[in-house]
Amino acid sequence: MKAKSKEAVPTDVYLSFVSSLFGNRQTLFTGMLVHILTYVAVYHKTGDSVFVLLCVAFGVVFANRIFLFARFSQADKSNWGFKEIRGWELRYIVGAASTAAILGIGCGYSILAFEDTFVELACISVTMASMVSVVGRNYGSRLAVNLQSSACCLPIIVCALFANDPYKLLLSVMLIPFVLTTQAMATGVREFLYENVIASREMRKLVGSFDTALNNMTHGLLMLDPQNRIEVINRKACELLNLGDRYRLKNCDLDVVLRYGVRHTFVDGSMPNLIQRQLAQLMDGTISRAVMQFSEDLVLEFSASRRPEGGVVLIFEDVTARVRADRKILHMVRFDSLTGLPQRGYFADLVLENVAARTKSGEIGFMVLDIDEFKHVNDMKGHVTGDRLLAAVANRLLKLAAGEAIVGHLVGDQYALFFPNAEGRADLEQRMRDIHAAIAGNYDVDGTSFTITFSAGAVLIESSELRMEEWQIKADLAVFESKSRGKGSFTAFADEMDARYIERQRLKTDLQAAVENDGLQVVYQPMFAPDGSRIDCCEALSRWTHPEKGSIPPNIFIQIAEEMGIVSGLTRFMIRQACRDCVTWPDEIAVSVNLSVQDLRSDDIVQTVLDALADTGLDPKRLHLEVTESSLIEEMAAVRLILEQLRKHGITIAIDDFGTGFSSLSYLDALPVDQVKIDRSFVRNIGEDARRLKLLRGIVTLSRQLELGIIVEGVETQDQLALITKYNCADLIQGYVFSTPIASSRVADMAERARKKLILAGTANVA
Structure with missing residues (x-):
C-alpha cells in the first residue's frame, strides 16, 4: 500500500x-x-x-x-x-x-x-x-x-x-x-x-468491534489458556457470575477466581463439589455441555470448545427461566393438576424405583379405587363440583395412606395405591380393606354433602414378579368384579378372574364378527292398545346366539359392544333389519329401534336412518326411534339438533325408560319428542303401593298436557293392566301381559288375531 x-x-x-x-x-x-x-x-x-x-x-x-x-x-x-x-x-x-x-x-x-x-x-x-x-x-x-x-x-x-x-x-x-x-x-x-x-x-477497529460484540453477547464467555488462566472474559460473564470488574481478572486462575479471588463472587468459601467436578470435566474435554445450579435463582448452562493451541473456550447462558419452565412442565406431566397426585406414568416410575431399591424380594400390593356413580355427581352438580370432590377424595387418601402407600391418580374417578412395605399377605390385605372402609363416607363440597362409596380391586404379588403392564389389568378385573357384586365392595384379584377376562375378550372378538357378518337376530315385542284390540308398534330387540355358548343375554353383549365402541355398527344392523321386516307387516304397524349414547354423538346416525328408509322403501312415519335419558343429559344441544333432523323427515321420537334419570321432566319441553315410554319400575307393585300409582298418574297427567303419547313398559299382570286402563294411564301397553318378544314372521298373525278378538268382542256386546 x-x-x-x-x-x-x-x-x-x-x-x-x-x-x-x-x-x-x-x-x-x-x-x-x-x-x-x-x-x-x-x-x-x-x-x-x-x-x-x-x-x-x-x-x-x-x-x-x-x-x-x-x-x-x-x-x-x-x-x-x-x-x-x-x-x-x-x-x-x-x-x-x-x-x-x-x-x-x-x-x-x-x-x-x-x-x-x-x-x-x-x-x-x-x-x-x-x-x-x-x-x-x-x-x-x-x-x-x-x-x-x-x-x-x-x-x-x-x-x-x-x-x-x-x-x-x-x-x-x-x-x-x-x-x-x-x-x-x-x-x-x-x-x-x-x-x-x-x-x-x-x-483497532476490529478489536473494538470484537470487544463490542463480545460485551453485547447474551451469553457469558470465558477464554482460558492451557493453565486455566483467564485470557478473555466478557461483561455478561462477569454479570452472571457476579465477578466484578472484568479487567482485574485477566491472567487469573479461574478456579481461584471462583473460590477465593473475587470480592464480589457469590461462591462462599469453596465451590460446591458438583460444580467443581463439572467444570473440570468441561475443561479436560470429558463432557462438552453441562447445566450447573449455582443457587435457587441461578442456573447456568455451559458448553466448552477446545482451542487448537491449548486451553478452552467456555460459553454459558442463564437458563434459570427455562429450567423452571421445564420443571413446571415436568411437574405437570408427572402430577395431576386437579388432585396433585402422581399421574399414571409417574406413579409407575415411583413404583419401579421403590421396587428396585429393595434389598430382597417381598410382598407388595396394589389397590385401585373407583368412585361409585361419580357420573351422577357431574350430572347433578356440574363438573366443577365433581372436580372438587375428586380433590377432596385425594386429600383424604393422602392422609389415610401417609407413610404406608404411594397414592396416584389413574384417570377420571380412579385412584391407585401401592403398598411397598408389608409384613405379610394377610396384614397387607387387611390394611387395604381398612383404607377402603375409611375412604368411604360423607364429603362436603360446595355446600352439598355427598355420601360416596368406592368399588375397590386389589392385587398382591411378590416384588420379584412385578410386571407393570399386568398389575393394573388384574386390578381392573378385581374392580369389575367388585362392581358386579354391588356398590362399595372390595375384591382381591384371583386367577379365575383372569380366566373370565380372557373369556370376555373372546366374546368381544366373536361379537365383532357377528356384527360385521349380520350374525345377530332381531325379535319384536308388540305394543298393544290398552284393550288388546290392535298392535300399533313393535320394538326391535337384538339377540345373539353364540355358536358354542348358545344364547348370550342382551345386557351382556350390549355392554360388551359399548366397551368396544361398536354399538353404532349394531345400531346400523338393527335399523336396517327392522325396516326390512316392517315393510312385510300391515301398514298400520310401525317399528321402534333404540339408539345408544354413542349413536347420538355424531350426526352420522341421520344418514344411516335415511339410507335404511331409502333402501327398504319404508314410510318414515312407520319408524320410531327411542333414546334414553342418559344420552340426552350428556350433550343435550347436539342431541337436540340430531333429533330435530330426524323428526323433520316424519320419524317419531320417543324417550325410553322415562323417569329413571335425573330432572327428567325438564327435558320434555326442550326436546323434539313425540312419545314417552314410562319405565317398568313405575308399574311394579302399583296395586299394593298407592304412592307409586299416584306418581305414575302425575307423570301421565303432565305428559298429556304436553300432548305426548304415553307407552307403559313392563306390564306383566292383568291387575296392573286393569289399574292402568281404569285411570287412562297409557296409549299403548308393552309387556308380557300381551306378548313376549316374537319373530318378525309372527307379527302379522298376532295383529290379525287381535283384530278378530276385537270383532268377536263387538259381536258379543251386540248380542
Whole structure:
C-alpha cells in the first residue's frame, strides 16, 4: 500500500506522519548544539567571521523551531482537517530546510574559500551526519526529505564546481546518488509505516468491534489458556457470575477466581463439589455441555470448545427461566393438576424405583379405587363440583395412606395405591380393606354433602414378579368384579378372574364378527292398545346366539359392544333389519329401534336412518326411534339438533325408560319428542303401593298436557293392566301381559288375531 499523495492518505494517518516530525525535541537540541560547536571550532581555526554569522543563523532557526514545536504540542488536533495539518507540515519544512541550507552553505564556503583539511572535513562531516538523520526524523514528509537533502548537497556541488579542483568536483557529484538513496530510504520507511498505521487502525477497529460484540453477547464467555488462566472474559460473564470488574481478572486462575479471588463472587468459601467436578470435566474435554445450579435463582448452562493451541473456550447462558419452565412442565406431566397426585406414568416410575431399591424380594400390593356413580355427581352438580370432590377424595387418601402407600391418580374417578412395605399377605390385605372402609363416607363440597362409596380391586404379588403392564389389568378385573357384586365392595384379584377376562375378550372378538357378518337376530315385542284390540308398534330387540355358548343375554353383549365402541355398527344392523321386516307387516304397524349414547354423538346416525328408509322403501312415519335419558343429559344441544333432523323427515321420537334419570321432566319441553315410554319400575307393585300409582298418574297427567303419547313398559299382570286402563294411564301397553318378544314372521298373525278378538268382542256386546 503506497501513499503517493497526501490527499489519498486518511486524515488520521496524515496527522500521525506530521506528528512524527514534531516528535523528538531532544535530537533537535543535540543536532543544533553540535552544529554550533562545530562552526565555533572552525571559526577558531580560521578566524573567518562568516562562521560566526552561520552560528547566529543556527541559533535563530533553532529558537523558532523550538517555539513551533511547543505550539504544535499545545494545539487541539481533534478537529484538524487536511488544510490545518498541511499548514503545520509546511511550517516544519521551512525550519528543517533552513537548518539544512545553513549546513550546505557552510560546507560550500569551506570548500571554496579554504584549502584547510580540518575546515572542510568538519563542515562536511556535520552536514553528512545531519543527512543521515533526515531519514529517521523526517520520513513522515516527502517534501521535508527532498528539500533538506537538496539544501545540504546543492551548495557543496556548486562550490566544488567553482573550486577548479576536478577531484573535489568528482566527490561532490557522488553526493547525487547519496541524495537519491536518502530520498528512496525515506520513502520506503514512510510507506512501510503507512501500511502498519493502516493495519493498526484496522486492527483497532476490529478489536473494538470484537470487544463490542463480545460485551453485547447474551451469553457469558470465558477464554482460558492451557493453565486455566483467564485470557478473555466478557461483561455478561462477569454479570452472571457476579465477578466484578472484568479487567482485574485477566491472567487469573479461574478456579481461584471462583473460590477465593473475587470480592464480589457469590461462591462462599469453596465451590460446591458438583460444580467443581463439572467444570473440570468441561475443561479436560470429558463432557462438552453441562447445566450447573449455582443457587435457587441461578442456573447456568455451559458448553466448552477446545482451542487448537491449548486451553478452552467456555460459553454459558442463564437458563434459570427455562429450567423452571421445564420443571413446571415436568411437574405437570408427572402430577395431576386437579388432585396433585402422581399421574399414571409417574406413579409407575415411583413404583419401579421403590421396587428396585429393595434389598430382597417381598410382598407388595396394589389397590385401585373407583368412585361409585361419580357420573351422577357431574350430572347433578356440574363438573366443577365433581372436580372438587375428586380433590377432596385425594386429600383424604393422602392422609389415610401417609407413610404406608404411594397414592396416584389413574384417570377420571380412579385412584391407585401401592403398598411397598408389608409384613405379610394377610396384614397387607387387611390394611387395604381398612383404607377402603375409611375412604368411604360423607364429603362436603360446595355446600352439598355427598355420601360416596368406592368399588375397590386389589392385587398382591411378590416384588420379584412385578410386571407393570399386568398389575393394573388384574386390578381392573378385581374392580369389575367388585362392581358386579354391588356398590362399595372390595375384591382381591384371583386367577379365575383372569380366566373370565380372557373369556370376555373372546366374546368381544366373536361379537365383532357377528356384527360385521349380520350374525345377530332381531325379535319384536308388540305394543298393544290398552284393550288388546290392535298392535300399533313393535320394538326391535337384538339377540345373539353364540355358536358354542348358545344364547348370550342382551345386557351382556350390549355392554360388551359399548366397551368396544361398536354399538353404532349394531345400531346400523338393527335399523336396517327392522325396516326390512316392517315393510312385510300391515301398514298400520310401525317399528321402534333404540339408539345408544354413542349413536347420538355424531350426526352420522341421520344418514344411516335415511339410507335404511331409502333402501327398504319404508314410510318414515312407520319408524320410531327411542333414546334414553342418559344420552340426552350428556350433550343435550347436539342431541337436540340430531333429533330435530330426524323428526323433520316424519320419524317419531320417543324417550325410553322415562323417569329413571335425573330432572327428567325438564327435558320434555326442550326436546323434539313425540312419545314417552314410562319405565317398568313405575308399574311394579302399583296395586299394593298407592304412592307409586299416584306418581305414575302425575307423570301421565303432565305428559298429556304436553300432548305426548304415553307407552307403559313392563306390564306383566292383568291387575296392573286393569289399574292402568281404569285411570287412562297409557296409549299403548308393552309387556308380557300381551306378548313376549316374537319373530318378525309372527307379527302379522298376532295383529290379525287381535283384530278378530276385537270383532268377536263387538259381536258379543251386540248380542
